[in-house]
Amino acid sequence: MNRKIFDAVLKGPSWLVTALAIFLALLVGALLILVSDPEVPGKFGYFFAAPGDALSSSWHAVAAAYGAMLKGAIFDPGTAGSVTEAFRPISETITEAIPLIFGGLSIGLAFRAGLFNIGGQGQLIAGAICACYAGFTLHVPGVLALPAAIIAGIAGGAAYGGLVGWLKAATGAHEVIVTIMLNYVAYLLLGYLIASDAFRDPNNPQPVSKPVLPQARLPHLAGDSLRVNAGLLLAIAAVGFAWWLLNRSTLGFELRTVGANQSAARTAGMSVGRTQIMAMLLAGGLMGLVGVSQVLGTANANNALTQQIDAGLGFTAITVALLGRASPVGTVLAALLFGALDAGGRAMQASAGVSIEIVTVIQSLIVLFVAAPPLIRAIFRLRGENGGTNTLAAKGWNG
Amino acid sequence: MTKGTGGGSLELRGITKRFGSLVANDGIDLEVRPGEIHCLLGENGAGKSTLMNILYGLYEPDEGQLLIDDEPLVVRGPRDAIAAGIGMVHQHFMLIPVFTVLENIMLGEERTRRGGLLDHARARRDVLDISRKYGLEVDPDAVVGGLPVGVQQRVEIVKALIRNARVLILDEPTAVLTPQETEELFTVMRALREAGHSIVFITHKLKEVKAIADRITVIRRGAVVGTADPSDSEAELAALMVGRDVRLTVDKPPAAAGAEPVFEVRNLTVLDESGRAVLDDVSFDIRPGEILGVAGVQGNGQTELAEAILGLRTATGTITLDGARLSGRTPRQVLGGGVGFIPEDRGHDALVESASVAENLVLDLYRDAPFGRHGSIDVKAVQDNAEQRVAEFDIRTTSVHAAVGTLSGGNQQKVVVAREMSRPLRLLVAAQPTRGVDVGAMAFIHERIVAERALGRPILIISTELDEIFALADRIAVMFRGKIVGIVPPETSRERIGLLMAGAHE
Numbered sequence: 001m002n003r004k005i006f007d008a009v010l011k012g013p014s015w016l017v018t019a020l021a022i023f024l025a026l027l028v029g030a031l032l033i034l035v036s037d038p039e040v041p042g043k044f045g046y047f048f049a050a051p052g053d054a055l056s057s058s059w060h061a062v063a064a065a066y067g068a069m070l071k072g073a074i075f076d077p078g079t080a081g082s083v084t085e086a087f088r089p090i091s092e093t094i095t096e097a098i099p100l101i102f103g104g105l106s107i108g109l110a111f112r113a114g115l116f117n118i119g120g121q122g123q124l125i126a127g128a129i130c131a132c133y134a135g136f137t138l139h140v141p142g143v144l145a146l147p148a149a150i151i152a153g154i155a156g157g158a159a160y161g162g163l164v165g166w167l168k169a170a171t172g173a174h175e176v177i178v179t180i181m182l183n184y185v186a187y188l189l190l191g192y193l194i195a196s197d198a199f200r201d202p203n204n205p206q207p208v209s210k211p212v213l214p215q216a217r218l219p220h221l222a223g224d225s226l227r228v229n230a231g232l233l234l235a236i237a238a239v240g241f242a243w244w245l246l247n248r249s250t251l252g253f254e255l256r257t258v259g260a261n262q263s264a265a266r267t268a269g270m271s272v273g274r275t276q277i278m279a280m281l282l283a284g285g286l287m288g289l290v291g292v293s294q295v296l297g298t299a300n301a302n303n304a305l306t307q308q309i310d311a312g313l314g315f316t317a318i319t320v321a322l323l324g325r326a327s328p329v330g331t332v333l334a335a336l337l338f339g340a341l342d343a344g345g346r347a348m349q350a351s352a353g354v355s356i357e358i359v360t361v362i363q364s365l366i367v368l369f370v371a372a373p374p375l376i377r378a379i380f381r382l383r384g385e386n387g388g389t390n391t392l393a394a395k396g397w398n399g
Numbered sequence: 400m401t402k403g404t405g406g407g408s409l410e411l412r413g414i415t416k417r418f419g420s421l422v423a424n425d426g427i428d429l430e431v432r433p434g435e436i437h438c439l440l441g442e443n444g445a446g447k448s449t450l451m452n453i454l455y456g457l458y459e460p461d462e463g464q465l466l467i468d469d470e471p472l473v474v475r476g477p478r479d480a481i482a483a484g485i486g487m488v489h490q491h492f493m494l495i496p497v498f499t500v501l502e503n504i505m506l507g508e509e510r511t512r513r514g515g516l517l518d519h520a521r522a523r524r525d526v527l528d529i530s531r532k533y534g535l536e537v538d539p540d541a542v543v544g545g546l547p548v549g550v551q552q553r554v555e556i557v558k559a560l561i562r563n564a565r566v567l568i569l570d571e572p573t574a575v576l577t578p579q580e581t582e583e584l585f586t587v588m589r590a591l592r593e594a595g596h597s598i599v600f601i602t603h604k605l606k607e608v609k610a611i612a613d614r615i616t617v618i619r620r621g622a623v624v625g626t627a628d629p630s631d632s633e634a635e636l637a638a639l640m641v642g643r644d645v646r647l648t649v650d651k652p653p654a655a656a657g658a659e660p661v662f663e664v665r666n667l668t669v670l671d672e673s674g675r676a677v678l679d680d681v682s683f684d685i686r687p688g689e690i691l692g693v694a695g696v697q698g699n700g701q702t703e704l705a706e707a708i709l710g711l712r713t714a715t716g717t718i719t720l721d722g723a724r725l726s727g728r729t730p731r732q733v734l735g736g737g738v739g740f741i742p743e744d745r746g747h748d749a750l751v752e753s754a755s756v757a758e759n760l761v762l763d764l765y766r767d768a769p770f771g772r773h774g775s776i777d778v779k780a781v782q783d784n785a786e787q788r789v790a791e792f793d794i795r796t797t798s799v800h801a802a803v804g805t806l807s808g809g810n811q812q813k814v815v816v817a818r819e820m821s822r823p824l825r826l827l828v829a830a831q832p833t834r835g836v837d838v839g840a841m842a843f844i845h846e847r848i849v850a851e852r853a854l855g856r857p858i859l860i861i862s863t864e865l866d867e868i869f870a871l872a873d874r875i876a877v878m879f880r881g882k883i884v885g886i887v888p889p890e891t892s893r894e895r896i897g898l899l900m901a902g903a904h905e
Binding site: 007010244248249250251252253256257260261263264265266267268269270271 | 730731734
């Protein structure tokens with residue numbers, strides 16, 4: 001893997017560039033809203049006859065769509081009467097952000113150790129399978145059921161991630177290849193299991209697992225009508241843990257050193273292989289928590305495993321981690337932004353009739369623009385970050 | 400384009416370049432006459448490279464003027480510089496490793512026949528002409544990536560000459576060369592001078608300045624502090640360059656004789672991937688308070704020797720320290736057992752450039768008290784340690800939190816030395832302890848090594864700089880092709896050691 005990619009992500013673009021990237025993505029999103037609007041394109045047909053017509057309908061279409069998005073993600077003034085309703089948008093945003101926080105931390109942690117974990121999908125499916133199995137089979141006393149299912153989920157993800165670390169340390173197998181392959185293994189294993197007698201719900205015509213026992217589900221935090229659940233507390237704990245691990249623990253010191261300069265790490269007496277295994281165990285465990293929050297929480301109404309349990313979160317987590325520069329705090333901010341876009345996107349589709357796919361485009365564009373700071377600087381005519389020109393030429397091939 | 404091979408005169412007037420609040424060049428005046436070797440002497444970070452990058456059009460000066468042959472010249476990029484007859488050989492070569500010598504030389508200056516076809520025959524003829532004229536031996540068809548650095552440098556010089564460079568800038572050209580290659584370069588430089596070319600030779604090595612320069616301009620902290628004559632003594636040049644008197648010799652009391660060896664290496668052998676012995680049956684002892692210097696041309700097994708002692712390479716044979724076996728242990732056990740290690744390539748093996756000075760100062764100490772406790776790192780202890788070391792070792796940094804990569808080479812090396820000497824040692828292994836380090840830092844590092852010797856520690860110094868070996872060693876072991884071909888007293892003549900380095904047996 002090219003060192004420069006890791007350095008570029010960890011150093012990251014300036015906050016200004018990030019903010020401008022988000023603004024630019026929303027701008028492009030607005031254009032798409034106009035193009036996909038049933039009426040606006042027609043009005044541009046007679047633009048020169050009555051430009052006001054086209055412009056005002058454009059404004060209304062974009063304002064309606066983004067207005068609905070804001071209402072769905074942050075606050076809807078129309079709900080001032082009811083406290084529960086006023087908090088609903090925030091609850092939705094947080095609910096969408098929780099799995100992205102776990103996932104982003106997982107990718108970020110592996111990234112800091114110099115590992116590109118593309119295996120989030122596999123690890124979260126492994127976590128979901130274990131959490132679900134524990135959740136519907138363990139008839140332990142009520143208070144223990146949830147912790148047992150959570151731990152099972154973490155262990156499942158950690159084992160699946162740790163396997164990758166072990167393969168890399170023992171045989172030198174590249175983690176990108178191994179994780180991609182293991183994603184397929186997990187996906188197909190999931191399909192096999194939910195059709196097997198051990199998992200399958202006999203009362204459901206679809207291949208779906210038995211539902212998780214009620215005492216093993218993540219309890220709602222603010223009443224049953226708001227979706228936000230105890231996954232939020234887990235997420236806060238995970239962020240604190242990841243921050244401590246990276247910045248204040250000896251293991252985190254090893255992890256960062258191995259990630260930045262393997263050869264210096266080895267010379268300083270660190271075991272590169274052991275550190276990589278630990279990094280993948282921890283990354284897998286965090287990804288397992290994505291599975292936990294899905295199956296014990298909000299993936300579907302009856303808390304069961306389905307073939308779609310992953311919801312693509314293992315991949316979205318990569319973009320969240322990139323946007324958050326692989327740091328715990330940055331990851332939380334990026335996850336909240338993506339959560340708000342998801343929650344707002346659904347409201348936008350429901351009330352303004354704009355396709356939710358626009359949100360996916362906006363999310364992708366944000367990452368694209370963030371990944372290309374020179375483009376953003378060119379568009380907004382910002383000065384280069386180091387002021388100098390042509391630094392590559394000045395440093396040369398080996399610089 | 401101005402053609403012709405005659406020398407050009409070059410003048411810089413009041414060149415100033417700022418990077419933010421840092422003034423890298425402060426009103427620099429410099430005059431290079433036709434047919435002279437003008438030496439630009441300064442410590443690492445004094446602003447030499449910035450100045451040359453301005454001259455080559457890579458940076459734009461904030462103030463000042465450039466004149467060539469008394470005509471004002473505006474250089475907006477390397478293309479302008481080349482057109483004006485300025486050629487540059489960078490410290491890091493600008494060659495494409497997978498291209499042949501000829502292809503690299505033609506790059507950017509492709510000679511074409513009608514129809515846009517590359518005229519290889521003509522280019523080859525030009526290359527051979529130049530190479531014969533100045534003694535720059537190159538094989539036009541060799542692939543650059545496989546050539547020794549000395550030859551790659553020759554390719555760079557040919558590249559500049561084929562573009563009719565009349566003023567040639569050589570940026571620290573000897574940093575990557577062996578003593579023999581340096582001699583060969585000097586021969587070429589003299590031939591170029593005879594032909595009327597002017598050369599700007601950037602360096603911080605005093606011996607070389609005295610050997611080759613016609614005139615010397617010394618810069619310090621971005622400003623010209625004076626001109627000097629090659630007949631001035633090294634001490635005078637060093638004082639001008641560093642801004643204070645510097646001791647160039649190391650005071651060293653005679654070694655304590657008669658003590659029993661505490662560090663013993665027996666029949667140490669390391670095989671490379673293909674099964675060839677890169678370290679071949681090496682045996683030696685070191686007594687307490689003794690410095691054994693390992694001399695030899697780079698690549699004769701010195702690296703492997705150091706790495707085998709540290710446990711970084713699998714080796715056969717035995718290594719014992721204070722009677723306990725060191726061989727077969729992990730690097731962590733070896734370091735934990737009181738071995739200090741200064742690796743030869745600090746950027747690659749000793750430092751994490753993106754990490755802070757404070758973190759680099761505990762890179763192999765973080766596990767143990769007072770820094771690590773129950774898996775947690777005491778940030779306060781790490782910071783206190785850093786502040787103490789920075790003061791004690793005079794490490795010039797804006798803050799202990801600054802990334803170590805932002806420090807100058809000498810200060811980076813001080814970070815490594817400070818870390819490895821900040822705990823009680825039972826053995827010190829130092830490979831190239833002063834590579835790429837300025838005179839001031841070099842004297843300081845040598846003093847610290849001698850201080851460890853005074854404490855009765857056995858010390859192994861590996862260096863390709865014979866001056867360093869002579870300055871420090873109590874006995875000199877010479878390596879050639881993985882073997883120690885002789886262990887001789889420090890009074891041995893340079894010529895004798897040179898012969899051993901070339902493989903003559905005792």
